[in-house]
Amino acid sequence: MISYIGSFIILIALLNASLLVLSKPILSKITSDYDSLILSTSKLQFPLVLIAFICLIVAFVNDDFSLKYISSNSNSALPFFYKISATWAGHEGSMLLWCLILSFWTFMASMYSKSLDTQFRLKFLSIMGFLNLGFLLFLVFTSNPFEKNISIPIDGKDLNPLLQDFGLIIHPPMLYMGYVGLSVVFSFAVTCLLQHDFKKEWAKWIRPWALMSWSFLTLGIALGSWWAYYELGWGGWWFWDPVENASFMPWLITTALIHSLITCEQKSMFKNWTILLSIMAFSLSLLGTFLVRSGILISVHSFANDPARGAFILLFLTIVVGGSLLIYFKNSPKIKDNISFDFFSRESFFLINNILLVTATFTILLGTMYPLLLDLLGLEKISVGVPYYNAVFLPIMTPLALLAGYIPILFLSKRKDKKYMLNHLLASLLVVIFLSLLSIAFFDNFNLNVLLGVFIFIWISFNIIYDLINRYYLSKRKNIFFTNIGMTLAHLGLAVFILGATIVENNKVEKEIVVKIGETIEIKNYAFKFNSISEYDGPNYLGVKAKFLVYENNNLITELYPEKRIYASNNNMPMTEAGIDPGLSRDLYITLGSLINDDVWSVRIYHKPFIRLIWLGALMMVFGGVLSVLSKRKSKPVALSG
Amino acid sequence: MKKRTLRIYYVAFILISLSIIFFLFIKTFNENLLFYRSPSQITAGEFPKDYIFRVGGVVLDGTLIKSKTSTNVKFSITDYEKTIGISYNGILPDLFREGQGVVIRGKLGTDGIFYAEEVLAKHDETYMPPEVLDSLKMKEKTIEDTTKSMNIY
Numbered sequence: 001m002i003s004y005i006g007s008f009i010i011l012i013a014l015l016n017a018s019l020l021v022l023s024k025p026i027l028s029k030i031t032s033d034y035d036s037l038i039l040s041t042s043k044l045q046f047p048l049v050l051i052a053f054i055c056l057i058v059a060f061v062n063d064d065f066s067l068k069y070i071s072s073n074s075n076s077a078l079p080f081f082y083k084i085s086a087t088w089a090g091h092e093g094s095m096l097l098w099c100l101i102l103s104f105w106t107f108m109a110s111m112y113s114k115s116l117d118t119q120f121r122l123k124f125l126s127i128m129g130f131l132n133l134g135f136l137l138f139l140v141f142t143s144n145p146f147e148k149n150i151s152i153p154i155d156g157k158d159l160n161p162l163l164q165d166f167g168l169i170i171h172p173p174m175l176y177m178g179y180v181g182l183s184v185v186f187s188f189a190v191t192c193l194l195q196h197d198f199k200k201e202w203a204k205w206i207r208p209w210a211l212m213s214w215s216f217l218t219l220g221i222a223l224g225s226w227w228a229y230y231e232l233g234w235g236g237w238w239f240w241d242p243v244e245n246a247s248f249m250p251w252l253i254t255t256a257l258i259h260s261l262i263t264c265e266q267k268s269m270f271k272n273w274t275i276l277l278s279i280m281a282f283s284l285s286l287l288g289t290f291l292v293r294s295g296i297l298i299s300v301h302s303f304a305n306d307p308a309r310g311a312f313i314l315l316f317l318t319i320v321v322g323g324s325l326l327i328y329f330k331n332s333p334k335i336k337d338n339i340s341f342d343f344f345s346r347e348s349f350f351l352i353n354n355i356l357l358v359t360a361t362f363t364i365l366l367g368t369m370y371p372l373l374l375d376l377l378g379l380e381k382i383s384v385g386v387p388y389y390n391a392v393f394l395p396i397m398t399p400l401a402l403l404a405g406y407i408p409i410l411f412l413s414k415r416k417d418k419k420y421m422l423n424h425l426l427a428s429l430l431v432v433i434f435l436s437l438l439s440i441a442f443f444d445n446f447n448l449n450v451l452l453g454v455f456i457f458i459w460i461s462f463n464i465i466y467d468l469i470n471r472y473y474l475s476k477r478k479n480i481f482f483t484n485i486g487m488t489l490a491h492l493g494l495a496v497f498i499l500g501a502t503i504v505e506n507n508k509v510e511k512e513i514v515v516k517i518g519e520t521i522e523i524k525n526y527a528f529k530f531n532s533i534s535e536y537d538g539p540n541y542l543g544v545k546a547k548f549l550v551y552e553n554n555n556l557i558t559e560l561y562p563e564k565r566i567y568a569s570n571n572n573m574p575m576t577e578a579g580i581d582p583g584l585s586r587d588l589y590i591t592l593g594s595l596i597n598d599d600v601w602s603v604r605i606y607h608k609p610f611i612r613l614i615w616l617g618a619l620m621m622v623f624g625g626v627l628s629v630l631s632k633r634k635s636k637p638v639a640l641s642g
Numbered sequence: 643m644k645k646r647t648l649r650i651y652y653v654a655f656i657l658i659s660l661s662i663i664f665f666l667f668i669k670t671f672n673e674n675l676l677f678y679r680s681p682s683q684i685t686a687g688e689f690p691k692d693y694i695f696r697v698g699g700v701v702l703d704g705t706l707i708k709s710k711t712s713t714n715v716k717f718s719i720t721d722y723e724k725t726i727g728i729s730y731n732g733i734l735p736d737l738f739r740e741g742q743g744v745v746i747r748g749k750l751g752t753d754g755i756f757y758a759e760e761v762l763a764k765h766d767e768t769y770m771p772p773e774v775l776d777s778l779k780m781k782e783k784t785i786e787d788t789t790k791s792m793n794i795y
Contacts, residue, residue: 233736355656363667381678383696388674392667512732514712574736593713593733602713602733 003067006055007146013048013103014136016041020129024122035122039110042125045132046107049100056096056145057087066152069093069145075158075569077540085169086159091309092145094172098289099135101173101180106132109184109209116205120195127187134316142309158540158569167227175220175247179285181213182250185257186282186324189275193327196334198271203264208629210261210278214254215625221247222618233576233591235510235606237614240389245368246288249361253281256357259350269339269347272332273354279328283321284361290317291368349407353400360396364389398452401498404491405460428466432459444524445507453502460495464488483631490624493617500613509607517599523607526588527551528560533601541565541575546601548590550581557581562590562603587611676747681719681726689750697726697756698745706740719744730758737763 019027019041024034031037056069060083065071073090074083088097106128113121139145188206192198224247229237238244257277263269290313367384374380406425436455440446468488509523520529529549536543548560560579567573581588586609593602677695679688689695699719706717713732717740718725728746738744738761748758 359663366671383676383678384671385674385676388670391670391674395666396663512713576736594708596708596713597710600710604733 002055002058002062003064003146003148006052006059007144009048009052009055010136010140010144010146013045013052013099014133014140016044016048017129017133017136020045020126021133023126035118038122038125038129042106042110042129045103045129046100049096049103053087053096053100056093057084060084060087063156065154065156066149067145068147068149071149071153071156073156073159075156075540077569078156078159078164079539081169082159082164086163088172089159089163089168092139092143092147094176095135095139095143096145097173098176098180099132099139101176102128102132102135102183105180105184109187113205116202120191120202123194124187124191127190128183131183131187131320134320138309138312138316142312155569158567161541161565161567161570161573161575162231165227165231167223167231171220171223171227174216174223178213178215178217178220178254179247179250179288181209181216182254182278182282182285184209185213185278189278190324190327192275192335193324193331196331198264198275198335200265200268203261203271203274206278207258207261207265210254210258211625211629214251214258215622215629217247217251217254218618218625219622221251222615222622225618226615229611230578230580233578233604235578235589235591235604235608237504237611240367240386242368243288243292245364246284246291249364249368250281250285250288252357252361252364253277253284256354257281259353263347263350267338267347269337270351270354271335271337275332275335276328277354277358279321279324280358283317283324284365286313286317286320290314291372346407349403353403356396356400356403360393360400363392363396367392398456401456401460401494404494405456405463428459428463432462435462443503443507447506450502450506453498453506457495457499460498461492464491464495483628486624486626486628486631488624489627490621493620493622493624495617496613496620497617500610500617503610504608504614507609508611511605512593512602513605514596514600514602521605523605525553526607527554528588528590528605530601530603531559533599538565540569541567544592546579546590546592546603548579550588558588560588560590562592564592582612584612584616585610678745680721681724682721684726684750684756685724691750694747694749694759696745696747697728698743699726700743701738701740703740719746727755728758728761729755730761732758732761734761735763739763 020038027034027037059067060070060074061080063070063074063076063083065074069090069092070086073093074086078086086093088094106125109128110125113124116124185206188202188209192202221244224244225237228239229235257274260270260274260277264271264274290310367388371382371384374382432455435458436451439454439458440451443450465488468484471484511521511523513521515521515530517530517532520527522528527550529551531547531549533544533546536545542565544564545561546563548562549556550558550560558581560581562579563577565575565577567575576591579590586607589604589606589608591604593604596602677690677693679695679697681697681699683689684697697719699721702718702720702725706715708715715730715734716727717730718727720726728748729751730746730748742763745762746756746758747760747762748756750756
């Protein structure tokens with residue numbers, strides 16, 4: 001019953017979205033008040049899709065196996081919370097989540113766009129409506145979560161055990177909030193093109209949206225990385241998997257975008273470039289969806305290979321990307337850009353920042369798409385390995401990171417003369433080099449890469465904190481100080497991330513060995529004693545749990561329980577659960593391999609120094625981004641009318 | 643005049659660094675491509691010698707030999723035409739089973755055995771790596787049988 005309501009509501013939402021798309025001449029014949037019709041339909045979309053989404057959740061909780069989607073992604077023995085999260089664990093449900101979030105952003109855009117010029121606002125919301133319509137059509141015709149089974153199975157096939165996890169409950173919604181948030185930025189950019197203008201005030205209006213999307217993307221990617229780390233049992237945090245790349249590319253472009261928007265807002269520069277970045281950012285998130293959903297890429301994210309889905313998304317991608325680029329090439333010459341600037345200005349460094357980020361994106365795009373292209377052409381089957389990304393990506397990112405620590409010095413130069421700036425640069429370089437060299441004493445395994453990582457960390461944090469203090473004393477209005485805290489925190493996050501990533505990748509210890517019960521393995525100053533192993537029954541699986549006693553300098557500090565699980569409801573799929581002792585300065589990580597004989601097991605034991613800094617850094621970026629949005633200069637309300 | 647000179651330097655700087663980057667980039671890209679080969683191609687000698695590459699196939703029933711004292715394993719993979727022996731020292735992925743499609747990265751030894759650095763069997767029990775599926779495409783029926791035998795678990 002509830003599923004019929006869901007299906008019905010989806011159809012109404014579809015109609016509602018098509019109202020948004022219909023242009024003024026057509027709608028004016030039906031209603032005299034075109035403007036308020038658009039405004040109310042754009043708001044109505046969200047509650048409609050939300051009801052449909054709740055219907056699906058209720059159907060999951062009630063084990064309604066008459067629905068195909070539920071019978072293939074849930075099971076009556078599945079724990080309650082996983083029944084709810086299973087709603088978006090498969091393809092159809094995650095597309096419904098996508099539509100829900102898209103309608104949410106449309107709602108927000110409709111609510112908070114009062115300050116925009118009416119014509120602009122209506123066009124902008126219509127474009128959002130078009131995107132809503134496209135995805136709802138996709139949902140209804142190729143991936144309907146409310147599709148019925150021909151015969152109702154007694155029980156469901158169960159959820160993939162890898163996805164029965166807390167990380168999965170929050171990873172997709174956060175990532176989608178980011179992906180789909182870019183649709184606001186995209187629609188806005190296209191509207192600017194249609195209006196042949198991109199005003200300073202408009203740049204100011206759109207930047208918080210770009211920042212919010214960026215923060216969500218960061219959080220989503222970080223959660224995915226954290227999940228992969230503890231759930232896949234390999235102890236890695238980034239694999240350069242095509243699916244990861246698909247989420248990382250929009251992130252890089254959005255990072256470029258939030259920087260170029262500052263220049264747009266303050267100096268009326270890089271307008272066309274910023275519009276192009278906005279289009280690229282959303283196009284890449286669509287491309288990501290296409291790659292993941294079409295079944296071209298196989299990974300934990302792709303659920304079924306249905307050519308119709310791939311074809312639909314490809315068509316939609318062509319319309320959206322092709323259409324917006326056509327408008328771009330036709331209309332962008334009409335938008336006047338102010339392009340004269342000094343080499344030693346903030347603008348030119350933002351330009352370098354943008355060039356580096358876009359270059360990095362294209363190297364990843366090439367590594368992701370080139371093998372697919374060769375394969376589609378039937379030429380050769382290749383894959384691009386991790387060494388490629390490390391060799392190409394890191395040299396591009398290093399100057400970017402150095403730049404992030406240099407920009408604050410540049411701020412000073414605006415107020416003081418160049419000589420002062422140079423002196424300051426030399427002074428801070430000396431301090432940073434001294435501190436970096438000092439840090440050598442704290443590492444037992446020190447190499448040049450670590451030195452570089454530590455240097456970048458200190459370089460960014462030193463300069464950015466110095467800048468913050470400096471601003472505080474220089475600024476007359478103290479609220480300016482607060483608007484910069486977000487920026488400071490985000491850049492500090494970058495520094496922390498770089499520190500963690502460099503140290504863990506250079507100094508980690510990984511052992512794959514055979515251990516007998518009672519034996520002890522030593523890594524650094526830790527000793528791991530394989531104490532015992534026992535079987536137990538989980539809610540929907542059979543488990544084998546090992547007990548390891550962990551000693552640090554001969555003192556017992558903790559016990560770790562790595563597990564093997566067999567999910568009977570899921571074709572006896574085996575799963576590895578890692579035993580992890582987290583800590584800011586190191587993680588201890590154990591996974592069980594397989595039974596070698598009697599009481600001998602193969603195990604992986606890892607020592608991961610400072611790996612938590614990776615996610616801590618990402619979290620700092622997220623909070624930094626959100627703070628920047630919240631502390632938007634409220635002191636100076638600007639009339640944004642066209 | 644001065645502004646113009648500056649601009650020329652600026653453009654030159656960008657162009658030079660771009661070409662250096664591009665050159666290094668193409669070089670690294672070429673050095674890091676991993677080719678994929680099927681057992682038949684390897685037997686016919688069609689593989690990049692002395693390079694790391696990937697091979698894929700179905701793990702042949704009854705060929706998996708595990709050491710009783712270490713993480714060494716030996717098994718054979720097949721594309722139902724030719725078979726090739728694999729030697730691996732490490733922990734196999736959870737979904738590694740006889741009858742399962744796998745992709746292996748490593749080097750071919752002079753003894754004709756493929757020494758694996760990494761064994762991949764993906765996250766889904768009915769999953770057949772696309773490369774493996776492609777090299778099996780000639781024999782639709784065998785694929786059907788394999789898929790069936792995989793579903794029995």
